[in-house]
Amino acid sequence: MVKISDVARHAGVSPSTVSYVLSGKRSISDQTRRRVMDSIRALGYRPHAGARALASNRSNVIALVVPLRSGIHVPIVMQMVIGAVTSARTYDHDVLLLTQDEGVDGLERVAGSALVDALLVMDVELHDVRLPVLRSLDRPSVLIGFPADPTGLTCIDWDFEAAGAACAEHLADLGHREIALVGAPPAVYERGTGFAERTKAGFQRAAAERGVHAVVRPCDPDHAREAADDLLRDHPGLTGVAVHNEPAVEPLLSAFRATGRHIPDDLSFIAIAPDDLAERLDLTSISIPAEELGRQAVALLMEKLDGHQPPGATLLPSRLVVRSSTPAA
Numbered sequence: 001m002v003k004i005s006d007v008a009r010h011a012g013v014s015p016s017t018v019s020y021v022l023s024g025k026r027s028i029s030d031q032t033r034r035r036v037m038d039s040i041r042a043l044g045y046r047p048h049a050g051a052r053a054l055a056s057n058r059s060n061v062i063a064l065v066v067p068l069r070s071g072i073h074v075p076i077v078m079q080m081v082i083g084a085v086t087s088a089r090t091y092d093h094d095v096l097l098l099t100q101d102e103g104v105d106g107l108e109r110v111a112g113s114a115l116v117d118a119l120l121v122m123d124v125e126l127h128d129v130r131l132p133v134l135r136s137l138d139r140p141s142v143l144i145g146f147p148a149d150p151t152g153l154t155c156i157d158w159d160f161e162a163a164g165a166a167c168a169e170h171l172a173d174l175g176h177r178e179i180a181l182v183g184a185p186p187a188v189y190e191r192g193t194g195f196a197e198r199t200k201a202g203f204q205r206a207a208a209e210r211g212v213h214a215v216v217r218p219c220d221p222d223h224a225r226e227a228a229d230d231l232l233r234d235h236p237g238l239t240g241v242a243v244h245n246e247p248a249v250e251p252l253l254s255a256f257r258a259t260g261r262h263i264p265d266d267l268s269f270i271a272i273a274p275d276d277l278a279e280r281l282d283l284t285s286i287s288i289p290a291e292e293l294g295r296q297a298v299a300l301l302m303e304k305l306d307g308h309q310p311p312g313a314t315l316l317p318s319r320l321v322v323r324s325s326t327p328a329a
Contacts, residue, residue, distance in 0.1 A: 002045040009165070010124040012037035016080035045240035059093060061094045062301060063116040067123055071185035073246055076290050080144065080304045084120060084295025091302050093117075104133050111137045118301050120144065126156075140304035145194045146313070154304065156297050160195045163286045163318040164202030167242035167270045170284070170320060172210035176240035179207060179214050180231050183244050184253060186218040199244050199272070200204075218310050224251030225258065232259055239329050242270040249273055253281065268326040284326040286318050 008015040014035060021028050021036045028036075032276060035295045039045075042139045062083055066077060078121030084097045096116055103286040107130055110116055117139065121130065124145030134141050135152045143155045164181065171179045183189070184196040207214030215235060219227040227248075231238055241256070243249050249271050253263060261267045271278055288327050291318060 002043045004045070007036065007039045007043060007045050010043055011035045040204045052308050058117045059114060059306075060092060061096050061116045062088060062298070063096045063098055063119045065098045065106065065110075065119060065121045068099045069101055069123060069187070071187040071191075072123065073300060076246065076288060079290035080122065080294040080297075083291035084298050086184060087295040087298035091298070093216060093298075093302075095284075104130055105131050107137070111139050112322045118142075118305055120297055120301055123192050126194050126197055140301060140303070142297050142301045144293060146198070147194060150313060154300055154310060154312055156293065157195065157316070158288055158293055159315040159318050160198040161202035161205075162315075163272055164199035164204075164242075164244070165206035166202075166286060166318055166320045167272070168203045168206035168212065169210065170322075170326060171240035171242065171268060172212045172268065174240070174268060174326060177212055177329070178235055178237040179212055179240040179242070179243045180235065180238055181214065181216045181244060181281070182231075182248065183216055184218060185220045185245070189218050196244070203242065213262065219245055219252070221245065221248040221251055224248050224256040228252060228255035228259055232256075232261065238267070240268040240270075240326075242272070244258065244272040246271075246273045246277065247327050249277065249283070250281070268329070270320075270326060278321070278323065282323050282325060285322045286320050289316055291295050292316065 004018050006151065008018045011018065013032060017028065017032065018036050021033050058081050064081060066081065068074065081097065088095050098110065099107065107119065111119065117140060119141040121134065122142060122144045124143050124147055126148040128147050129151070129328060131147055141154070143153055145157050146155045167181065168179060181200060184202060188196045204214055217227055218230055243252055253269070256263060256267055263269050271283045272288065273285050275285070275287045278287070296314065297318070299312045300314065
């Protein structure tokens with residue numbers, strides 16, 4: 001491993017001079033600074049994290065705020081985390097993962113310390129109480145998710161509204177006149193979580209534009225049979241179902257079959273779910289690009305750390321893949 005003494009010898013200066021170049025604590029001539037930096041590059045020297053922090057006034061750590069609240073599907077969340085962590089390393093940054101639901105207090109605690117350079121915030125609600133603090137912080141932040149009012153914020157998300165609309169449009173174009181969206185668990189809607197509300201809004205809007213009757217039913221995966229029974233009892237003409245609740249997909253398939261409805265002959269079925277699940281079950285689907293979302297969110301954050309101003313709003317597009325579960329009505 002290359003040491004600071006090796007750099008000093010290569011550059012023809014003292015180890016303390018190399019240290020001062022890295023820390024910025026003393027004025028060093030431009031010629032000497034260039035010589036030291038050339039030696040650092042030539043030898044492949046990687047300064048100690050503490051020295052880098054002193055030189056740049058940065059910790060090279062970003063906070064990823066992902067409160068693990070009720071109703072959150074952890075596997076999808078962790079795909080975003082993986083995307084963010086792997087992307088951060090390409091920028092020579094580490095990630096501090098904060099999973100407690102500390103709200104405003106947690107943001108102020110982390111931002112008020114020297115632990116992190118910037119914040120990446122997930123599970124954004126439409127009227128999130130954290131927004132005023134994020135707008136006032138002296139550290140850059142990026143939200144994975146959109147609040148109702150994104151003014152003054154940098155937000156990125158998958159286009160959930162377009163995905164909900166695509167589900168309704170596909171079913172309507174196949175001739176279905178009564179359709180349902182089986183959504184996230186009730187707790188997610190009760191919090192006003194952005195992704196769930198936007199999927200619902202897109203589904204309802206597209207159905208209304210097509211003149212199709214649409215209902216939305218929250219669902220706890222453990223109560224899939226109850227959800228299926230309720231839908232068929234209250235809407236006997238139901239012929240198309242979209243599901244935005246990955247852990248409920250297979251329980252719902254079993255529940256509808258248990259009522260005597262055969263998929264796809266009696267009921268067309270779309271899932272907003274990962275490709276591997278949809279392919280295994282041969283379901284028409286829209287896949288959430290979770291890792292890509294995490295990667296692009298970090299890229300936006302790094303732009304802000306470098307003093308640039310990225311777009312305030314970034315939406316990743318959705319793509320519907322048709323399989324055998326959605327025949328014509």
